[in-house]
Amino acid sequence: MFVQKLVLRQRTEILNALCSSGSAEHLEQVLDILLSQGELTWEDYQNIQVSGRALHCNARKLLDLVYTKGEDTCGLFFAAFKRVLPDAKGVGTSSSGCSSTLEEKEEHQSTCTETLLTQRPSLVEKLRGCIDGALEDLVTSGHFTSADCCEVQLPIHTPCQQARRLLDHVRSKGESAAKVVLQFIQHKQEPVSPLNQEKLTPPKEVLTYQKKLSSSISAQSCFLSTYGGTSHMSLDDIYTDGQLELAHNCVDVHGPLGLEDIVGAVGTVNKEADTVLVSGEAGGGKSTLLQRLHLLWARGAALQDFLLLFPFSCRRLNSEQRELSLQELLFQHCCWPDRQQEEIFQFILDHPHLILFTFDGLDELKQSFSDEHRLCCPTQRAPVHILLFNLIQGSLMKGVRKVVTSRPEAAGPLFKRHLCKEVLLKGFSPSGIDCFVRKHHSDAHVAAKVLESLRTNTALLGLCHSPVLCWIVSQCHKELLGCGEGSLQTITDVYLMILQNFFQHKSSLKNTAGLCWLEQHLQTVLHLGKLAFDGIGATCYIFSGTDLETCGVTEKDICMGFLMQSKDISTHAEGYEFLHLTMQCFFAALYIVLSDNTDRSTIPKLFETRKMKEAGQSSRCFIACLPSTDQPQRPSGGETTAAETPNQQITATFVSGLLSQRHRSLWLHCCPSAVMEKRVRQVVKCLSKGMQKHFKSIPQPVEGEKKSMHAMPGFVWLIKCIYEMQEDRVAKEAMSKLEVDHLKLTYCNIGPVECTALAYVLQHLRNPVGLQLDNNSVGDVGVEQLLPCMHICNSLYLRNNNITDEGIRKLLAKTIQCENFKKIALFNNNLTDACTQHFSRLLQIKQNFVSLRLGNNNLTEEGAKQLAEGLKCNHSLQYLGLWGNKIGDVGAEALADALENSKTLVWLSLVDNGVGSAGACALSNIIKNCTSLEELWLTENHITRSGVERLIQAMQHNTHVKSVWLRNNDLSLEEVEEMKQRESRLTF
Numbered sequence: 001m002f003v004q005k006l007v008l009r010q011r012t013e014i015l016n017a018l019c020s021s022g023s024a025e026h027l028e029q030v031l032d033i034l035l036s037q038g039e040l041t042w043e044d045y046q047n048i049q050v051s052g053r054a055l056h057c058n059a060r061k062l063l064d065l066v067y068t069k070g071e072d073t074c075g076l077f078f079a080a081f082k083r084v085l086p087d088a089k090g091v092g093t094s095s096s097g098c099s100s101t102l103e104e105k106e107e108h109q110s111t112c113t114e115t116l117l118t119q120r121p122s123l124v125e126k127l128r129g130c131i132d133g134a135l136e137d138l139v140t141s142g143h144f145t146s147a148d149c150c151e152v153q154l155p156i157h158t159p160c161q162q163a164r165r166l167l168d169h170v171r172s173k174g175e176s177a178a179k180v181v182l183q184f185i186q187h188k189q190e191p192v193s194p195l196n197q198e199k200l201t202p203p204k205e206v207l208t209y210q211k212k213l214s215s216s217i218s219a220q221s222c223f224l225s226t227y228g229g230t231s232h233m234s235l236d237d238i239y240t241d242g243q244l245e246l247a248h249n250c251v252d253v254h255g256p257l258g259l260e261d262i263v264g265a266v267g268t269v270n271k272e273a274d275t276v277l278v279s280g281e282a283g284g285g286k287s288t289l290l291q292r293l294h295l296l297w298a299r300g301a302a303l304q305d306f307l308l309l310f311p312f313s314c315r316r317l318n319s320e321q322r323e324l325s326l327q328e329l330l331f332q333h334c335c336w337p338d339r340q341q342e343e344i345f346q347f348i349l350d351h352p353h354l355i356l357f358t359f360d361g362l363d364e365l366k367q368s369f370s371d372e373h374r375l376c377c378p379t380q381r382a383p384v385h386i387l388l389f390n391l392i393q394g395s396l397m398k399g400v401r402k403v404v405t406s407r408p409e410a411a412g413p414l415f416k417r418h419l420c421k422e423v424l425l426k427g428f429s430p431s432g433i434d435c436f437v438r439k440h441h442s443d444a445h446v447a448a449k450v451l452e453s454l455r456t457n458t459a460l461l462g463l464c465h466s467p468v469l470c471w472i473v474s475q476c477h478k479e480l481l482g483c484g485e486g487s488l489q490t491i492t493d494v495y496l497m498i499l500q501n502f503f504q505h506k507s508s509l510k511n512t513a514g515l516c517w518l519e520q521h522l523q524t525v526l527h528l529g530k531l532a533f534d535g536i537g538a539t540c541y542i543f544s545g546t547d548l549e550t551c552g553v554t555e556k557d558i559c560m561g562f563l564m565q566s567k568d569i570s571t572h573a574e575g576y577e578f579l580h581l582t583m584q585c586f587f588a589a590l591y592i593v594l595s596d597n598t599d600r601s602t603i604p605k606l607f608e609t610r611k612m613k614e615a616g617q618s619s620r621c622f623i624a625c626l627p628s629t630d631q632p633q634r635p636s637g638g639e640t641t642a643a644e645t646p647n648q649q650i651t652a653t654f655v656s657g658l659l660s661q662r663h664r665s666l667w668l669h670c671c672p673s674a675v676m677e678k679r680v681r682q683v684v685k686c687l688s689k690g691m692q693k694h695f696k697s698i699p700q701p702v703e704g705e706k707k708s709m710h711a712m713p714g715f716v717w718l719i720k721c722i723y724e725m726q727e728d729r730v731a732k733e734a735m736s737k738l739e740v741d742h743l744k745l746t747y748c749n750i751g752p753v754e755c756t757a758l759a760y761v762l763q764h765l766r767n768p769v770g771l772q773l774d775n776n777s778v779g780d781v782g783v784e785q786l787l788p789c790m791h792i793c794n795s796l797y798l799r800n801n802n803i804t805d806e807g808i809r810k811l812l813a814k815t816i817q818c819e820n821f822k823k824i825a826l827f828n829n830n831l832t833d834a835c836t837q838h839f840s841r842l843l844q845i846k847q848n849f850v851s852l853r854l855g856n857n858n859l860t861e862e863g864a865k866q867l868a869e870g871l872k873c874n875h876s877l878q879y880l881g882l883w884g885n886k887i888g889d890v891g892a893e894a895l896a897d898a899l900e901n902s903k904t905l906v907w908l909s910l911v912d913n914g915v916g917s918a919g920a921c922a923l924s925n926i927i928k929n930c931t932s933l934e935e936l937w938l939t940e941n942h943i944t945r946s947g948v949e950r951l952i953q954a955m956q957h958n959t960h961v962k963s964v965w966l967r968n969n970d971l972s973l974e975e976v977e978e979m980k981q982r983e984s985r986l987t988f
């Protein structure tokens with residue numbers, strides 16, 4: 001009764017989420033999905049969706065109905081709700097209670113009318129841009145009158161609503177009308193590029209401007225800044241594709257996203273918005289990806305639907321103090337037209353769909369996103385952040401496509417409301433790492449050695465999924481190959497390596513006095529450290545000559561190579577910035593650890609980011625040390641996603657790492673050990689307090705539910721800090737008070753690095769937990785990193801995590817020895833028959849194993865046969881889920897043979913597996929003989945009447961079976977009706 005109760009308990013939150021925008025779109029999308037899944041009948045739909053009735057009333061009707069329909073419908077309702085409103089706070093199931101229903105796939109029907117229903121969500125999407133064409137076909141074919149057309153096209157309807165009304169009307173016109181619509185969609189031509197569509201020949205002055213713009217963009221984007229912006233490494237030579245994913249799971253998307261998909265229609269969730277967000281962690285490659293897009297556009301190799309592309313860097317926009325008009329912003333910050341400015345600007349205003357703006361690093365902007373100051377007039381002057389926010393919202397220059405990059409933390413809900421979609425950039429894949437290292441080293445022998453050393457140090461390999469770390473590791477290959485195996489474990493280790501590398505390569509100093517490398521360069525570290533530290537406090541990433549002077553940065557310090565000259569095209573003044581922002585954080589951390597000028601409250605404040613954000617204060621740790629005139633102003637009404645928080649957290653992570661026992665010998669002669677000890681104590685206390693705060697926030701479990709902790713923002717960061725310290729004592733102390741049964745970290749950007757940290761802390765838990773990591777990017781490397789904590793896990797949920805057979809081989813080799821380990825869920829990974837031998841062995845050996853869910857992978861009858869071997873010898877398994885594979889009749893027979901005498905099996909799902917009547921006949925033996933079985937799921941197979949007959953016969957001897965699901969098999973409506981009468985436990 002869990003999910004059903006949740007519908008009642010969260011009624012207010014659900015209603016708010018569905019209706020608070022005032023638009024019926026969310027509710028209608030949920031209805032579309034439920035209709036398409038057959039959960040709502042047509043009559044239900046008409047009872048809910050009464051036009052003219054208040055939106056809230058319609059939404060209430062829906063909730064009443066799903067509640068009365070019971071547990072399964074409620075589960076599907078939540079799944080649909082989450083698909084439509086993935087970010088809705090406080091709504092949803094807090095356990096895996098409805099997981100089986102969530103994982104069911106959409107059904108296929110045979111008639112055109114049914115197709116209109118089952119594919120309704122995607123049809124609405126496809127029709128919304130071409131209602132006129134569809135109506136024309138319906139009128140020509142005699143199905144629609146002009147009155148029908150008028151009703152569909154009522155101006156109060158949005159394009160999506162028009163599409164729905166069209167589908168509703170077509171339904172009432174019968175099968176042949178439905179066929180016309182489907183044919184129309186099928187024949188609808190691919191959208192032509194706006195340029196061709198309008199047969200537009202831009203005026204000469206615009207073409208001249210385009211030429212200038214593209215040649216300037218091409219010149220700016222040829223080289224990567226981390227290589228000092230020199231011709232040493234061109235972007236073409238080093239660019240390696242990162243992993244791109246849509247933030248909102250989109251059923252229509254198959255295969256990886258390409259660069260052009262970022263601006264394309266794929267994955268659009270809000271058609272009325274024009275802004276795409278590319279979000280990713282620090283150093284994940286967002287700026288480089290934009291740079292690649294810019295270069296390709298400038299060369300005419302991509303994005304050719306856009307005539308003009310205007311690239312902006314939020315970092316550089318920060319230094320613009322003047323109020324600007326839109327025209328000034330475009331021309332002064334991107335490219336100056338040599339003549340006919342007014343005409344060119346007018347062309348831009350008149351053709352917004354031919355224009356692309358990119359804004360790199362929204363998180364670096366001094367101001368947080370706000371929609372308070374509305375600006376619609378393109379000639380009105382305003383501060384640049386106001387221009388930017390209005391462009392993003394579309395109140396200024398509606399129709400211009402915008403691509404914005406940001407760290408995930410800095411993109412709050414207020415901003416996300418204006419997005420047409422969000423794309424996640426998840427760093428390099430394992431093959432991406434391989435490819436990058438080979439590109440970086442022209443000497444294949446060196447590349448092979450670097451890769452070999454990464455393979456022997458999987459913690460480091462995990463770190464290399466982050467491009468910036470992959471770059472450092474490649475850059476410092478000599479140190480890497482020279483240091484002992486496994487000595488590089490943490491992000492701090494890697495940054496210390498590049499620090500040493502730069503000092504040793506760029507310095508002419510000979511170590512005459514026997515000083516260690518750090519001691520020799522301590523002054524440089526402190527100068528650059530102060531610059532970095534002050535900069536982070538003031539959201540300043542470009543430094544003037546005066547800034548450098550204030551911090552004592554000398555010519556010699558600059559020559560070390562950590563700073564590069566800034567390409568500030570707005571002010572034309574010479575500026576400097578750190579090679580990468582993470583490098584600035586690292587220097588800030590070095591300053592906090594080594595300087596005797598920092599406030600004693602610096603460390604506690606550094607670790608208090610959440611609290612500060614909530615309080616909306618500006619008393620950030622860094623600012624305490626700044627002169628009052630330098631202190632940045634935070635505008636009122638903005639989001640409380642303080643822009644400094646991500647960098648502050650990265651700095652804190654480095655501080656933890658630098659104060660680790662392993663590195664303390666480095667500081668021995670740079671800082672009094674008593675001071676160092678005090679700082680260590682401060683960090684340990686902050687980490688422990690931070691964890692306690694999380695644990696205290698865990699709600700008491702509701703009746704019948706396990707005590708579950710959902711990771712709060714900041715939890716993953718805290719465990720990463722603990723990992724950086726590499727001190728068991730700290731990890732043990734921090735985890736000793738965590739008492740939960742289930743730890744849920746779904747959609748938390750967990751990659752291999754986070755897995756390393758998780759395993760490091762979780763192994764100190766006192767009692768076994770369920771670890772739920774669904775919908776992250778764990779991958780095989782991440783799985784390997786999790787092994788050290790497997791002994792404390794009783795269940796592991798890894799749905800949708802890019803795991804292959806190799807990851808499973810390593811995981812099961814470990815878990816087979818773990819007494820506690822009893823459940824695994826691997827829905828939607830890349831598993832094939834090659835992994836089933838390992839599961840088979842696990843089932844044979846572990847006689848307390850309870851649940852195996854392998855849905856939506858690539859298992860065939862061979863895999864099923866292997867599993868059957870293990871199942872024959874197993875006496876504990878209760879749940880077996882194989883939906884969405886291809887085991888066929890032969891596989892079903894093998895499983896039936898193995899399971900028919902089971903005394904433990906409760907639930908078996910072979911949904912969508914190509915099982916026919918032969919398979920069903922074999923499965924009827926399980927019903928006949930296995931007295932524990934309660935549910936058998938055979939939806940979406942090819943079972944015919946003869947198969948169902950055998951199931952019915954078997955059920956006559958079995959009173960334990962509660963339901964056998966047979967939706968969408970090869971049965972006629974009459975057969976379904978008749979069989980329903982004969983056996984009420986069959987569900988069609």
Ligand SMILES: Nc1ncnc2c1ncn2[C@@H]1O[C@H](COP(=O)(O)OP(=O)(O)OP(=O)(O)O)[C@@H](O)[C@H]1O
Nearest residue numbers: 226238239240282283284285286287288467468471
């Ligand atoms: N696709 C790529 N191919 C090759 N190298 C890359 C790629 N992406 C990133 N890098 C390397 O990693 C460095 C950091 O990447 P980048 O600055 O693009 O990350 P970011 O996500 O913008 O970081 P931040 O959020 O901290 O600004 C680059 O300077 C480059 O050396």
